[in-house]
Amino acid sequence: MEVKRIESNGFEELWVNMGPQHPASHGVFRMQIKVDGEVIKEVIPHIGYLHRGVEKLGEFLTPVQFLPVLDRNDYLSSVSNEFPFALAIEKLANISVPERAEYLRVIAAELMRISSHLVFFGTFCLDMGGALGGGSTIFLYAFREREKILDILEKWTGSRMHLNLITFGGVRYDIYPGFDKDLKDFLKDFENKIKEYEDMIENNPVFLARTKKVGILPKEIAMEHGCSGPVLRGSGIKFDLRKAKPYSVYNKFEFEIPSFPDGDVYSRYKVRLMEMKESIKILRQAIDGIPSGPINSLMPLKVKTHIKLKEGEVYEAVESPRGENGVYIVSDGKFGLYRVKLRTPTFYNLSVIPYLLKGALIADVVAILGSLDPVFGDVDR
Amino acid sequence: MNALINSLIYGIIILLIVFTIVAYLTWIERKFAGRMQSRIGPYYVGKPHGWLQPIADVLKLILKEEITPKNVDKLIYNLAPFAVLTPSLLLFAVLPFSEKIIISNSSVGILIFLAISSIIIIGGFMAGWASNSKYPLISAIRGGAQIVSYEIPLLFSIIVPCLLAGSLNPLEIVKKQKIWFILYPFVGQISFLIFLISGLAEENRTPFDIPEAESELVAGYTVEYSSMKFAMFYAGEYAHLLALSGLGTILFLGGWKGPFLPGPIWFIIKSIILFLILLWIRWSYLRIRIDQLLKFSWKFLFPVSVLNLLLTGLIVILR
Numbered sequence: 001m002e003v004k005r006i007e008s009n010g011f012e013e014l015w016v017n018m019g020p021q022h023p024a025s026h027g028v029f030r031m032q033i034k035v036d037g038e039v040i041k042e043v044i045p046h047i048g049y050l051h052r053g054v055e056k057l058g059e060f061l062t063p064v065q066f067l068p069v070l071d072r073n074d075y076l077s078s079v080s081n082e083f084p085f086a087l088a089i090e091k092l093a094n095i096s097v098p099e100r101a102e103y104l105r106v107i108a109a110e111l112m113r114i115s116s117h118l119v120f121f122g123t124f125c126l127d128m129g130g131a132l133g134g135g136s137t138i139f140l141y142a143f144r145e146r147e148k149i150l151d152i153l154e155k156w157t158g159s160r161m162h163l164n165l166i167t168f169g170g171v172r173y174d175i176y177p178g179f180d181k182d183l184k185d186f187l188k189d190f191e192n193k194i195k196e197y198e199d200m201i202e203n204n205p206v207f208l209a210r211t212k213k214v215g216i217l218p219k220e221i222a223m224e225h226g227c228s229g230p231v232l233r234g235s236g237i238k239f240d241l242r243k244a245k246p247y248s249v250y251n252k253f254e255f256e257i258p259s260f261p262d263g264d265v266y267s268r269y270k271v272r273l274m275e276m277k278e279s280i281k282i283l284r285q286a287i288d289g290i291p292s293g294p295i296n297s298l299m300p301l302k303v304k305t306h307i308k309l310k311e312g313e314v315y316e317a318v319e320s321p322r323g324e325n326g327v328y329i330v331s332d333g334k335f336g337l338y339r340v341k342l343r344t345p346t347f348y349n350l351s352v353i354p355y356l357l358k359g360a361l362i363a364d365v366v367a368i369l370g371s372l373d374p375v376f377g378d379v380d381r
Numbered sequence: 382m383n384a385l386i387n388s389l390i391y392g393i394i395i396l397l398i399v400f401t402i403v404a405y406l407t408w409i410e411r412k413f414a415g416r417m418q419s420r421i422g423p424y425y426v427g428k429p430h431g432w433l434q435p436i437a438d439v440l441k442l443i444l445k446e447e448i449t450p451k452n453v454d455k456l457i458y459n460l461a462p463f464a465v466l467t468p469s470l471l472l473f474a475v476l477p478f479s480e481k482i483i484i485s486n487s488s489v490g491i492l493i494f495l496a497i498s499s500i501i502i503i504g505g506f507m508a509g510w511a512s513n514s515k516y517p518l519i520s521a522i523r524g525g526a527q528i529v530s531y532e533i534p535l536l537f538s539i540i541v542p543c544l545l546a547g548s549l550n551p552l553e554i555v556k557k558q559k560i561w562f563i564l565y566p567f568v569g570q571i572s573f574l575i576f577l578i579s580g581l582a583e584e585n586r587t588p589f590d591i592p593e594a595e596s597e598l599v600a601g602y603t604v605e606y607s608s609m610k611f612a613m614f615y616a617g618e619y620a621h622l623l624a625l626s627g628l629g630t631i632l633f634l635g636g637w638k639g640p641f642l643p644g645p646i647w648f649i650i651k652s653i654i655l656f657l658i659l660l661w662i663r664w665s666y667l668r669i670r671i672d673q674l675l676k677f678s679w680k681f682l683f684p685v686s687v688l689n690l691l692l693t694g695l696i697v698i699l700r
Contacts, residue, residue, distance in 0.1 A: 016515050024596040035519075038671055127596045129667035133587030135596075137664050140418040206588055206667045362519070363670040366596045 013041060016362075020049050024127045024366040027376030031353070035362060043357045045350070050380040058329075058340030063089050063168065063307055066340075071162040073344060074378040076119050077112040079105070080320035082166040084327040087247060087316040089168050092309050092331055100293045101170030102249040107183075107286050108156075108165050109318070110279040111149050114190070116321035117272045118146040120373040121197065124269065127366040128210050138200065145193050148186050155182070168307055170296030180287045187280050194276060211266035215356045215368035218263055225355075226348040229323025230275065231372055234268035236261035241319040248318075253285045265371040272373070275321075309333060322346050322373060346378040388484045395473055395484060402649065403619045404435040409653070410660055417664045442612040450512070450605050457511035462606070462613035464504030468497045469617040472624035477551050479637040479644030490551045491543055494628060495536060498583070501621060502528045505592065505602050508614070512605040520601035523671055524592035527582060530678040531589075535579035537686035541572035541693045542632040555636030563633040568693045573633050575686050577658070580625050582674070584618070587663040591671050626655040 019030035028049035034042040054073060058066050063085075070085055071078040083105065090097060122142030129135020150160040157163045157173050165171050201207050217227075222235040232239055240257045242250040258274035260267030311333035317326035323345030330339040349372050356368050408423065412430070415422025427433025449458065475490035477483040487493055502524055509521020543549055545565060546557035563573045582589040585601075593601040603614050630636060630651040637644030639651075669677070 014515060014519075016519070023599060038519075038523075125667060130587060130590060130594065130596055132593075133590060133663055133668060134666040135668070137414075137418045140420065144419060200665075204667065206669050209673050210667060210670060361670060361672065362597055363591075363594070363668075 018365065019046075024369065026123060026369065026374055029350075029369075029374065029376055029379075031357075031365070033357070033362070033365070038361045038363075040357050040360050040362065040365070043354045045353050047347075047350070047376070047379050050376045052381065054381045055340050055342055058337055060336060062336055063309075066337075067167065068162065068164045071164060072377060073342065073381060074320060074322065074325070074346070074375050075161060076375055077109075077116040077321045078162045079108045079112045079165060080318055080325050082164070083109060083248075083318045083320075084316045084325055085329075086166045086168055087318070088314045088327050088329050089307065089309070091314050091316065092312060092329065093168070093307050094310070095169045095307075096297050097170055098294045098297055099249070099291050101295045101297075103286055103290045104171045104175065104295060105166055106248055106250065106253075107175075107283060107290075108153070108163065108171075110282050110286070111153060112163075113321045114276050114279050115146045115149040117276050118142045118149075120272055120321075120370075121269075122146075124367075124370040124373075125201070125207075127370040128207070138197070141193075141197070141200075145190055148189075152179075152182050152186060155179075167296065167298075169298035170294070172296070174295050180290075183283065183287055187283060191277075191280060194273065198273070208266070210363075210367055211264065211269060211371075213262075213264055214364050215265045215360065215371060216263050217352060217356060221352060221355055222263070225351045227323065227352060228345050228348065229319070229321070230268055230271040231323065231349045231352075233257065233259040233271045234371075235263040241317055241324055245317075247316070252289070253282045255281050265367050268371040268373075272321075309337070317343065320345060322375065322378065323349060342381055344378045344381060346372075346374045346376075347381075350374050350379055391482055392474070392484045395478065395482070396470065398649075399470065399473055399620060399623065400616075402653075403616055403623060404439060406619050406623060406653075406656065407438065407615075408432065408435045409657070413657060413660050414664050417661075439612070443609055445608040447608040447610065450514075452513045453605065454511040454513065457507045458605075459610075461504050461508035461511060462610045462617070464507055465501055465617035466504075466613045466620070468501045468504070469620040469624065471497050472621065473627070475551060476624060476627045476631065477555065477636065478648050480552065482645055483552065486552060487550070489549045491539060491549045491554070491628075491632075494624075495539065498621070498625075499528065499532055501617070504614075504617070508606070509602040512602065514605055516598040516600075516604050517602040520592045520594070520598045520604075523594075524585065524602070526671065527585075527589065527591060527674060530675050531579045531582040531682075534575050534678065534682040534686040535583060537683075537690050538572040538575035538579065539628070539632060540690060541568055544690075544693050544697050545569075547697075551631050551636075555631055555638065558635045558638070561633060561635040568689055568696065569633065571685070571689045572693075573629075575682060575689070576629055576633070577662075578682065579678075580629065581659060581662060582678070584622050584625065584659070586622075586659060588666040588669050589674060590668055591674060594668065622656060622659065623652060626652040626659070629655050 013034050013036050016033045016035055018033060019025040020028040030046040032044040033040055054069060057069055067082055070081040073081045122139035125138035126135040153163060154160045156175055156179065157165050165173060217235050219235050219237060222232050236259060238257050238259045243257055255278045258271050260270055309331040311331060313330040315326060315328045317324050325345055326343035328341040329337050332338045357365060412422040423431030423434035425431060426437045472494055474484040475487060475493050505524045506521045509517040542554060542562045545562055546554040548554055562569045585592050603611055606614060630648060634651045637648040639647035
């Protein structure tokens, strides 16, 4: 009888499944991880559990019908999904947008950016601290502030997350009287709250030990994989579409693009925290400078179900909280669109997972995955 | 014979008290955590402030269906919850609630406490191995590594008050405390801090809840358990925590001593305050990583506790 030998050092490697139903997977994401003790040797990521065929839907729905579907892609920042599609259709159909509508779009997008980053902040700490520990404390603090944003948005548009606000030629709903007071009160309060988060987290030795020099993503790798947004800026590349290729009215505002050169989990966290501060700046300038006028150039024709499109193709992208959110559409001049391709940022950001996790420890998985801030509606589409 | 009946009666009384306190510790913890996280906590079951919540929880756990997975090692799987709960309750045998109320007055009480306290992890090991699942297995391995490295600083921090009192008998230690040992210059405070930290680690509480680590290993070695078996793990954990708080009270906070109120009440109050300090740490820290934990233990806590012990020895000799 042949004796079965174990490997020379007497240890065996173990395949561990993380997901699709796992507390730290931020949705439905499955990683097969080969571990040697605590050290990760190999990672096989599996996506597609949330695939809904959104791109195909875009081909047989009219553009107006397709807009609310897009909201469900990156469900934490719905406005930044509608935004590039509206830009693309407007370009193809030659629709102008009144300035007031542009301002309202920017306000909604920046509010959504803060709320999305708050979700990142909360869940990131929740992953590292556990639901029965300090992590959940920070999680609830972050969601307390997010709730205020959602309340403002609900008062404005009637929805909390899937706003369906942007439409072709402008926005659907005008702000209510007293909106600027609500917003300014919130911003004033939120500025102090950000300081509170920083005090709570950034002097905490446990947090620093868990995030600094963990999951280092070098510039070159980040660019090779097509990363964008905070993941790219965390690796030291100052690239933000709001500055690099200003769309809408972003060139009217003064703000910085935060970026940190280390490329570790901490700098990705820090980029997002600084971005919230920059968003506050933009919101202040926007609410002060908002002009009066119509909010939609296609009004008063309220229900515009059929938009006449030219033949041709267009790519438009905006800076969503997760990176470059692009839409590529091809039209053959007939009813509906010939082809819709969505360039969603998280899909590319997530592709660095096998690189980042190799050689890390099991505990780092949650920190690294959390720092990429994936939304699986956005990955799988 | 008389002494046997005595300790039997005390045993039953103390067990009942401990079970009640353990049930209500969960309520206290949830209320406390709620306060820290700007929410209310349990509210609706029993007015005011959901005071019936623990009873509802226990009822729910009893009535739940007991699930035994198919490929588990049945004997060890069923034995593991008992291996956690029984030693946790045994710990109270050597803790004096007052000068008279003690189940077993042994001259090496502290040593017995430590011995029992370190076999609790064996229950975790059994659960991790018998579950025949990967998360519990990794969790059990982590738990073992953690206990081994934190037992030593804990031991050294406990020896300090014993040295100062010159005894291993809990009753003697409390009687010798003219001032509480936590107020003893330098050595008292240092060893109290080490006791708190390694106590947290021994308890698998949040900065050190690495074996549990629900965001990595789902729930550690209790993943495959349900119903009352899970509740036994839970109760064992809380009983162990309460016992450790009780030990801290005896060693550092003057045990049952205090004005106005009777001894046992003081003992329970002090223990719960110590428990709340542990909670405070738990609900405000993130989880540390296993290699950082081991490094912290062996490279910092261990040398400091040894030096502290040497210093205490010097003080005792020169006194």
